[in-house]
Amino acid sequence: MIRPQWEWALDDAEGHRLSEPLTPVFTAQYDAEQWLGEHWGALAEAGAVRARLLHDGTEAAPSVELRMP
Template sequence: MDEFSWQVQGRDGMPIADLPAPSFPSQADAEAWLGESWQELADAGAAAVTLRQFEDVVYGPMSLEPPS
C-alpha cells in the first residue's frame, strides 16, 4: 500500500511537527484532506506543504498563503 503524507512547513521553511498531518493510502485522499484542511493549517502558522510518498517528494513545497 502506498503511503502519502504532507510535510507542513512554517514561514522559515522548517517542518512544523506539532500540526496534524495524517498518512493516506492514496495521493487523491491526501489532496482531498488538504483541500479541507489548508485554511486550518495556515491559521495555525503553516506557510507551505510538501506531499511525500514515504520519504520521496511528490511535489512541493506548495504555498498556503493567498496570492499577492
C-alpha cells in the same frame, strides 16, 4: 502487502518542518490532496506556510503555498 503512504510535510515561514499540526497518512494521493483542500485554512492559521506532499518519505510534487486570502 505494503501500502503506499502519502502524507503532508508542513513548513513554517523559515522553511523548517513543523511538528504540529500533524497530518494523517493516506494510502492514495487523491485522498491526501482532497484532505489538504479541505483543511488548508486551519493549517495556515496554525502557522503552516507551505505543504509538501511526501510519498513514502520522498517529495512527490511541488510544494503548495498556504496563504490566507
